[in-house]
Amino acid sequence: MSDPAPIILNGFSMNSVSHVNYGLWRHPRDQTHRYTTVDYWVELAGILDRGRFDMFFLADALGLLDTYAGSAAASLRTGTQSPVDDPLLLISALAAATTDLGFGVTVSATYEHPYLLARKFSTLDHLTRGRVAWNVVTSQLDSAARNLGLDKQIPHDERYDRAEEFLDVVFKLWEASWQDDAVVRDATTGVYTDPDRVHAIGHRGRYFTVPDAHLSEPGPQRTPLLLQAGGSPRGQRFAARHAEVVFVAGADADGIRRNVAHIRASAAEQGRDPRSLDFVSAVAVVVDDTARGATAKLADYKSFFDVEGALAHYSASTGVDFSHHDLDGVISHHDTDSNRSLLSMFSAADRDWTLRDALAPATGFGRSHTIVGTPGSVADDLEAWLAATDTQGINLIGVVNPDSYRDFAELVVPELDRRGRVRPRPTTAATLRRRLTGRDHVADDHPAAIHRRARLARRHEAAIR
């Protein structure tokens, strides 16, 4: 085997009180009650940046979680992803406060317009000096659809068809519209942009008409690093086609490994190098200098776990109202909705899952793998987890904020570094994509590269007149 690769280390959070650490805002050391302040976020990002994390991954939802018992009461009461503020608006403050950290932000391709979304990510690619990533989602909440002008969700597969065209539009804007030498910035001749080097994209599709050129000059990455987390068959195909880093879930290590293999196979079918996709899964880590200390810390954290918050989230993400379910009954296949990925993953697993198991496969933090121990044992377990799942990194859950990030940065990162598993700090400013893949721009086998080739072919052709 070759030398071990650096692990992709992402902090995982949401602009809300409780992300997937249900109830932990009540912990005396937790600072999430300060989530509406810029200082709180600057502090978290600084810990991750100094701690050599690669990315701060911010989830989002566009509706209150109101599937459980048919109301948002439980999610509001427990602070579970409700209320929820906009994550994109945090980024410039975090960019100014950090030097190397990347920012992966969830933005829906269902409720944004591609012409304006393209400008948003170009703006952030500028302001972060190429450190921004887009987690492409096709929103899943009925509550979002209801308040955003749709009586009901767009049918699931059509949402993905629309998202395909959405990506086609933004790829054209990012890759095909402005030549690399379009911005001349010549004070002597008075030319800021040479209009002959800016191309109208002329997009006329089924869902969108975008005839003109991109509003923004290209950012360092042009197309932001692309993240995706689709779990359904259609979502996995979409991820396989577009994602550079896939956030993958599964009932257990085997389930994740199967999903990774499936998405890699699908990527290969769609003409991409299957090993060019990286995978991360959500992991919670509780670490202390001693095993005894770690166990005590875990017990302390668990005592703050809020089952109602977990059920409110689980109901919203599966579309099944679990308010009348027996926590210890086996999850029925009849409850699954093929458009809802999470529950189908559990029910498709090799064993039967009770609701209680599904909520807390290990310890109850975000239905995700949880590793508890000393720096050495955590590093061992983490390496074993990555090998068992064929994933290349983690989205580290903030169980208690900012302690979970700080503990990992101070205790686990040095240990991983000794094992050659932490990316060296860049000596010069690097884009996020370069940090993870060695390239500033999308790979040649990525669908966006078609539009780069179109741009290069038009290099000597006068454009806007």
Add this chain to the structure above:
Amino acid sequence: MSDPAPIILNGFSMNSVSHVNYGLWRHPRDQTHRYTTVDYWVELAGILDRGRFDMFFLADALGLLDTYAGSAAASLRTGTQSPVDDPLLLISALAAATTDLGFGVTVSATYEHPYLLARKFSTLDHLTRGRVAWNVVTSQLDSAARNLGLDKQIPHDERYDRAEEFLDVVFKLWEASWQDDAVVRDATTGVYTDPDRVHAIGHRGRYFTVPDAHLSEPGPQRTPLLLQAGGSPRGQRFAARHAEVVFVAGADADGIRRNVAHIRASAAEQGRDPRSLDFVSAVAVVVDDTARGATAKLADYKSFFDVEGALAHYSASTGVDFSHHDLDGVISHHDTDSNRSLLSMFSAADRDWTLRDALAPATGFGRSHTIVGTPGSVADDLEAWLAATDTQGINLIGVVNPDSYRDFAELVVPELDRRGRVRPRPTTAATLRRRLTGRDHVADDHPAAIHRRARLARRHEAAIR
């Protein structure tokens, strides 16, 4: 007369190379070529904040300027508002770098969805600690409409009807949805939000359906301070109904004074105290320690003025292609389009205007009043300008950035301060609305206050269950 009131001091800019200072990016001291970096904006905001400005006012446009000669070539070549990045995404970085400065950001009510726009401004109201203002616009560019899914602009008056409903929705979300005591944040009982104190807004209108509660808990101002700049008759009525600070234009002092009087009268007709509206106009200031120095500085600045950039902007904002016009011919009434405010203002003035005059009524910086001189003479002229126009403040154009802001802060502000015309620096953190009006929330006679009263009436009524 009572003591002179503090002048509203706003810095006026845009996330682009040339805002209304056409060609000045070529000046050797100008730093606008750094507009894609966060450092540039942090530096500008810091100068304004330390210089006791009230607000950083950021314009925006959602299309390239392509009316002049039927193409975006001139605006791209001269960098005139093209390319243009997103202004909203700058704010959190500027909030983190400042303590008192407010941020007025232009966001279209035509191409955003009210449910998401409401969350954006609540998020920024949180992150700025109540220092955000929304400049409500109903976008005017055909190029924006074309790329955002409309073949042509929504007819002008219908745009305002839709904007009225848009505001009704966001006011309900900001004012009527969450009671002041909804966020309990009680770690002992485990209640973050008391769902009985959060109300679904149940909006079903002609343009929007928003049944549910606001996604965000209320910010310090709830409704951001409201700015407006409508120049057409319908736009003026809209401003009179909603704006707390009106950005007013006019061919000269008399024209501005007439517009102010008209909007105040319209506000009174619509049930608001006409003196509760404040007015600002765009002003350029070229100041130096000596009159000779100021004159030399002005001559230097004017030598970088780019007529083509001015024409590209003027064409886009009037809808008239001036590429074939004689600069010294009188502007014809036949050129005016009643839906385009700017040109009609000139052609309705008491005298005939040539295009050259209209472009540069004083010196050519943004078709705005320009004051040149020593700190003392600038303060005299500024006070006279405010008195003559019945305006309460200025949007100070950045002719050369950051010099224009720094010169004003260092030379003019101390002089105005001696005259009692600069707001004292707040001793404790204050919201932008409190700073300007003495209140954190909208006045009782403002349309948004209807929804505050609705909230207060529902105080003891259980809500989300």
